[in-house]
Amino acid sequence: MVSPSINFDMNSLVQYKNNIVPNPQAVVLFIDMNSFFASCEQQENPMLRGKPIGVCGNHSNGVIIAPSIEAKLKGVKTGMRMPEARMLCPNIISVEPKSDIYRKFHIGIMNVLRSYSEDVIPKSIDEAVVNLTSYKLVYPDMDKLANQIKKDIKEKVGDWLQCSIGIAPNTFLAKLATDMQKPNGLVHINAQNIDEVLRNIELTDLPGIAERSAAKLKRAGIKTPYEMRHTSPQVLKKIMGGVIGYYWHYRLNFAEVDFYSNGYKSMSAVRTLSQQQRNSPKELQDIFLSLCMKLETRMVKHHFFCKTIGFTCSYQNHTGWDTHINMTRPLQDGTDIYKFLSQKIIDTERERNFTLFTPELRTIGVLVNHFITDKNIQYELFDNNIKRDFLRKTVYDIKDKFGSAKIIKAVEMREKDIVRDIIGFGSVKDMYN
Secondary structure, eight states, X not given: OOOSOOOOOGGGGGOOOOBOSOOTTOOEEEEEETTHHHHHHHHHOGGGTTSOEEEEXXXXXXXXXXXXXXXXXXXXXXXXXXXXXXXXXXXXXXXXXXXXXXXXXXXXXXXXXXXXXXXXXXXXXXXXXXXXXXXXXTOSOHHHHHHHHHHHIIIIIOTTOOEEEEEESSHHHHHHHHHTSXXXXXXXXXXXXXXXXXXXXXXXXXXXXXXXXXXXXXXXXXXXXXXXXXXXXXXHHHHHTSTHHHHHHHHHTTOBSSSSOOOOSEEEEEEEOOHHHHTOXXXXXXXXXXXXXXXXXXXXXXXXXXXXXXXXXXXXXXXEEEEEEEEEEEEOOHHHHHHXXXXXXXXXXXXXXXXXXXXXXXXXXXXXXXXEEGGGOOOOTTOTHHHHHHHHHHHHHHHHHHOTTSXXXXXXXXXXXXXXXXXXXXXXXXXXX
């Protein structure tokens, strides 16, 4: 097993510049771990290997956040509720997520990749991109190298872990290549075969092109990714409604616009609700508060205050509601975020004569953005927030040094077992701090 230590931080991951100049000779590997959470569970528990499992926060009625390869073969998909999954696969096994295990294997995989290149960026907990353009003389056969990486992951991290690897001149096309062959795939896109590849897939097969964008392109006469590649950037800009059209032209013509890893622009915490939680007003409020406290934790860790806070929810009938508040004073305290959003919800319910927290709720979420660093906070001469902000930072410093349970704020007593510490398939920036 690879040691779970890792010797780089997130600041070192943002030094790489994107380049809009096409470079068909560049070499990028995209590594996509197959059914990662489920495979980690099977790696840890051999009794689960070869069986259909669904990683699910609530055993009876929860949403599956990761089906195993065996479950996928039965039609089970991410986001499907467990009762629906059992209709397709009666013998599916529900497994509670274990975030510490996923972190451990993620870091082991990153160590393997960094043994081959210094230019490695984790895109999510189950994906990473490796820039090998400067290593072409060291690794003349990239397909052979990709197979060696697969072997190293099995031998040094976990023998039940599989990945698909895409090789291409930029990050986007390498990611596209991983989607073309799963599980355990290896696809190479280059200047010789790109047109053939793009002729044989749909617009919506391109990562980032959803039905709405595809409809825009088709109305303009662009029906395939091949035609999109050979459309001028000016025309794509007009069709796509902005500079994003240029980016699509660059991606499909070997320029690099996706390798660079940006810092935080926003943070969010979202929870899918079980039937029991939807029917309990107290549990809903506790979950709401715990999401606010989760964002407080993350902002303190990154030395951020936010100037905008927001709330979003969705219902079983696929409708939803959201709101945001632009603050006159930057916030970091989770209870303050909860207080302001709760008052906004109460005011809206009174104005529109409706109840937001009903048994029909499906998800609730809290978001924060428009960050400024704690060094740029300006206080009034006799501002009581100076003491509050200093005390908050001190509390988290103590938690970091002695453990999160050594000092607990009263409000955290309400959070126990409400929101589990789960790393999803998005940002992994918090892991490198």
